[in-house]
Amino acid sequence: MKISAIETTICRLPIRHSGQLGVGALEEIDLVLVRLETEAGVVGVGECSPWAVFAENAFGIKATIEHYLAPAVIGKSVFDVEAVLLAMDAAHYGAPFAKAGMELAVLDALGRTLEQPVYNxxxxxxxxxxxxxxxxxxxxxxxxxxxxxxxxxxxxxxxxxxxxxxxxxxxxxxxxxxxxxxxxxxxxxxxxxxxxxxxxxxxxxxxxxxxxxxxxxxxxxxxxxxxxxxxxxxxxxxxxxxxxxxxxxxxxxxxxxxxxxxxxxxxxxxxxxxxxxxxxxxxxxxxxxxxxxxxxxxxxxxxxxxxxxxxxxxxxxxxxxxxxxxxxxxxxxxxxxxxxxxxxxVPQGPGFGVEVDWDAVGRYRIG
Missing domain, CATH: 3.20.20.120 (Enolase-like C-terminal domain)
Incomplete structure (x- = not known):
């Protein structure tokens, strides 16, 4: 079950109120969504949420996935999760946020392929x-x-x-x-x-x-x-x-x-x-x-x-x-x-057990 396509989207979601933490302020939330499709048409979705004062930022994550990680895993099987991780490591050092979004999309697609929740x-x-x-x-x-x-x-x-x-x-x-x-x-x-x-x-x-x-x-x-x-x-x-x-x-x-x-x-x-x-x-x-x-x-x-x-x-x-x-x-x-x-x-159902609201993704999409 090979990976055939990967797309990334940055969303910025509003929050109830801002907060102040030891290393900086939280004013808004940026999310990077990774939409992965297999050759059989199964779609898996992963996500990572960076905070620039903590570690990484959404725009760098999106670029890392598009230019380095996605090309490295296209054609690989969603069953071969460890091989996918090694391929991403060979393509780009570090970048755990980007790799997390990718890995979660792979696991969601694998769960949906097998009609099993990821925890199984x-x-x-x-x-x-x-x-x-x-x-x-x-x-x-x-x-x-x-x-x-x-x-x-x-x-x-x-x-x-x-x-x-x-x-x-x-x-x-x-x-x-x-x-x-x-x-x-x-x-x-x-x-x-x-x-x-x-x-x-x-x-x-x-x-x-x-x-x-x-x-x-x-x-x-x-x-x-x-x-x-x-x-x-x-x-x-x-x-x-x-x-x-x-x-x-x-x-x-x-x-x-x-x-x-x-x-x-x-x-x-x-x-x-x-x-x-x-x-x-x-x-x-x-x-x-x-x-x-x-x-x-x-x-x-x-x-x-x-x-x-x-x-x-x-x-x-x-x-x-x-x-x-x-x-x-x-x-x-x-x-x-x-x-x-x-x-x-914990949600039940195949993959991570949630269904993406793509209309909401469209409302909050930036970039």
């Missing part, structure tokens, strides 16, 4: 849902409290507070107010997004431990594995690595250097599901749990993440898969993903 092709289900976390990013105590009340009313049982933007004094007041609002038993996480200042972040992490966060994520720059390891050793709260794992190879380095207690696996960073599972397997061998991280994907990309997380035993800490249901003002799938009792359910 990558190990089968170990769970049928994943706990959903929402990231609170207003950086204003009253706005954050208002949004948190709304999220709890929606059924959320997990919240991640984005920090590393305000002064230490205000950050402590803000986390204290949010903890008081949700109560001591609520699952509250803290994410610096690399925003901690090296000379004071350990002291701040120790102060934030008073509010019993489930974990503290990426307190220093991603490249600073020595700093990550130092903080991991110094505090009792688990430390999670995100920006320190911008490829599947970097995941191994974090494990080897004990630079975190948990690793956030985002398919865009690892280059897709196959290599995301390799990171998860290394974590499992090291006794290290994983987290179902995400960028800003629509229902297409989040469905793919659900197939990954629900078929991967090492994913223990829920997910960031909230964007299409709760942050975006519109989605690119015909039916929304199912949110139930604080969880997001």
């Amino acid at each position: 092709l990558v190990g089968g289900l170990v769970r049928d849902r994943i706990n959903l976390s929402y990231s609170v990013t207003n950086q204003d105590i009253e706005k954050d409290l208002d949004e948190t009340r709304w999220l709890v009313d929606q059924g959320f049982k997990v919240l991640k507070i984005k920090t590393g933007v305000l002064s230490e004094r205000v950050e402590v007041r803000r986390i204290e107010a949010l903890r008081k609002l949700v109560g001591d038993d609520f699952d509250l996480r803290i994410d610096f997004n690399q925003g901690g200042r090296r000379e004071q972040v350990l002291r701040l992490c120790r102060r934030l431990e008073d509010f019993q966060p489930t974990f503290i994520e990426q307190p220093v720059k991603g490249w600073d594995l020595d700093g990550m390891a130092e903080i991991t050793r110094a505090i009792d709260t688990p430390v999670m690595a995100d920006e320190s794992v911008l490829s599947w190879e970097q995941g191994l380095q974090v494990i080897k250097r004990a630079a975190a207690d948990i690793i956030s696996i985002k398919l865009a960073k690892t280059g897709g599901i196959y290599r995301g599972k390799k990171v998860a397997a290394a974590c499992e061998a090291a006794g290290m749990p994983c987290y179902g991280g995400a960028m800003w994907e629509s229902g297409i990309g989040v469905a793919a993440h659900l197939h990954f997380a629900c078929s991967t035993p090492a994913v223990k800490y829920g997910s960031d898969y909230y964007c299409p249901n709760f942050l975006m003002e519109d989605d690119l799938v015909r039916s929304p993903l199912t949110f139930e009792n604080g969880d997001l359910l």
Whole structure:
């Protein structure tokens, strides 16, 4: 079942409100869709969602696919997923976001060819849902409290507070107010997004431990594995690595250097599901749990993440898969993903189990 054609589209989706994170502002969401067709007429769709201040950008991804990756895989079989990955590696170094979009399109087409959900092709289900976390990013105590009340009313049982933007004094007041609002038993996480200042972040992490966060994520720059390891050793709260794992190879380095207690696996960073599972397997061998991280994907990309997380035993800490249901003002799938009792359910049906709304793609297409 050979690949006969590949097309890419950039979409820009509106969001409910902007957010401020440790490394920059989120004002809008750019998505790159990869539409793949086989010689039998089966269509598979993949997606990656870059953020230029985090790693890659949509326009570079589109060009990389069109000029390097697509020509390398045309004529290959959708059954030969590892061969497709090797062909892309031979054509272009790195570029995990672009390769993730391509790999997901291949897997969606393979699932639809076999009339099987992707999770059955990558190990089968170990769970049928994943706990959903929402990231609170207003950086204003009253706005954050208002949004948190709304999220709890929606059924959320997990919240991640984005920090590393305000002064230490205000950050402590803000986390204290949010903890008081949700109560001591609520699952509250803290994410610096690399925003901690090296000379004071350990002291701040120790102060934030008073509010019993489930974990503290990426307190220093991603490249600073020595700093990550130092903080991991110094505090009792688990430390999670995100920006320190911008490829599947970097995941191994974090494990080897004990630079975190948990690793956030985002398919865009690892280059897709196959290599995301390799990171998860290394974590499992090291006794290290994983987290179902995400960028800003629509229902297409989040469905793919659900197939990954629900078929991967090492994913223990829920997910960031909230964007299409709760942050975006519109989605690119015909039916929304199912949110139930604080969880997001893995879609059923062939491929990733969602149908693309091509009219919506047309509305938000740019470039």
